[in-house]
Amino acid sequence: MNAAQLLPVFVVGLAGSIHCAGMCGGIVTAMSTTAKPRVPASTVIPITSARASVLPHILSYNAGRIGSYMMAGALAGGLAGGARNMAAVAGVQLSFYWLANAMLVALGLYLMNAWRGLAVLEQGGRVLWRRIAPAMKPLMPADTAPKSLALGALWGWLPCGMVYSALTTAMLSGSAADGAAMMLAFGLGTLPMLTGLGLLGARLQHAMQRRPVRIACGLLVLAFGVIGLARAAGGVTPEWMNMLCLTPHP
Template sequence: MLETSLFALFVVGLLGGGHCLGMCGGLVTAFTLQLPSGVRRAPFLLGYNVGRIGSYALIGALLGGLSGAGLTLLATRPFQWVLYFLANLMLIGMGLYLAGMSSAVTRIEAFGRPLWRLLQPRLARLLPVRSPAQSIAVGALWGWLPCGLVYSASLSALAAANAASGALTMLAFGLGTLPNLLLMGAFADRLRAQIQKRPVRLLAGLAVTAIGLYRLAEPLLSGALFI
C-alpha cells in the first residue's frame, strides 16, 4: 500500500512540473543570477534542490512521527482511518489538478503564508549565494514555501503514522519535482513541453485519481474497515 502511494506522489511531483516551475522557477532563476560570474551553476542548482527535498523529507518525518504518537496516545483505529481517507481524498484532488479539472488543492497555500513570512528574512540574509554549501541552506528554507501540492502530499505523510514512512512519502514527491527544477534550461523546456501536453496531463491525472479511488475503496472491499 505504501509503495502505491509513493509511486502516485512521485507522478504528482513530476507531472506537477508546470506548477513547480511557475512557483519555484523564478526563485531558482533569481538565486542563479546572483551567483559570482564564471562559476559553474550545476553544484548550486544541485544544492538548492538537495536542501529543498531535505526539507520535504523533514516535514514528512515530523508529520508522520506526530501522527504516530497521536495514534499511540489516542489508541483509536477510527482516527487512523480518518487520516487515511483524508490523504486519499487529497490524492484524488491532486489527480484532478494534474488532469486540469480542478485547482482546489492550490487553495490551501494560504495556510502556510504566516510561517513563510517568518522565514523570508532568514532567507534574505543568506543571499546572495556564494558557495554550494550555502545553496543547500537556501534550498532548505525554500522547501517551506507555501505550495498546495506540497501540503497535499504532506497529508499522505500524516496518514503514514510513523516518521520513516512519512519521510519516504515526501521524498518520493520531492524526487518527482527534481527533473523540472534541476534541469532548468533547454532540456527542461522540452520536458515541460511534453508533460504539459493535454493528453499526457489528462492520462496521468486520471491515473493518480484512480489510485486514490482504489485506495479509498480497498478497505471497504476487503472488509478491513470493519475489523
C-alpha cells in the same frame, strides 16, 4: 516500509512536478544565471546552455528543499503516529486514510486546473511563509552551493498544495522515519523536473505547462486517489492493488 511502497509516492512526485514548474521554475532558472544582473525570483530566464558549473548549485538547492520535505514528513508521521497509537481507535486510522486519498483526488484535479480547492490551503500556509520569506533576502543571488542549499531548505516550506497532499499521506506512515522516507521518495520524484528547469530554463517550463501535459499528469495522480478511495470503501481488494495505493490500508 519497503521500496515497493515508496514507488507510488515517487510517481506522484514525478507527475505532480509540473506544478513545480510554475512554483519553483523562476528561482531555479534564475540560479543558473547568477552572473547576470539580479532579477526578481519570479522571473523566468531562458537558459541557452547547460554549464557544468551550474549543476552543483541546482543540486544543492534541491538537496535543501528535499531535506525540508523530509523534516516535515518526520514531524507529520511521528506526531500523527503517536496520536493514533494513543487513541487506539480504528476509526481514526480509517478517517486519515479517506482524507489522504481525497487529497490525492484534489491534487489530480488541481494539476488539471479542473478544481482549485488546494489553492485555499496554499493561502492558509502563507501565514507561516511570511515569517520565513525575509530570511531568503541575504541568500540572493544564490551564487554558491551553501547559499543554494540554505535557499532550498527555506523554499521547501513554501505553501504548496502538492506538498500538503504528500504530507497527508506521510501522516499515515506511522512513524517519523517512515514519514521522512515517504517525503524523500516524493522529493526525488520532483527532482528530474527541477534539475531540468535549472539546465533548460523556460523551454522546459513552457512545455510542462501545456494543457495536454497537465491533464495527463493530473489524471495519473487522480487515479491513485480514486483507487485508494475505492479500496477504503471495500470495492477494490486484490492484493496487487497494494502497489497502486500510496497509503497503507488501516
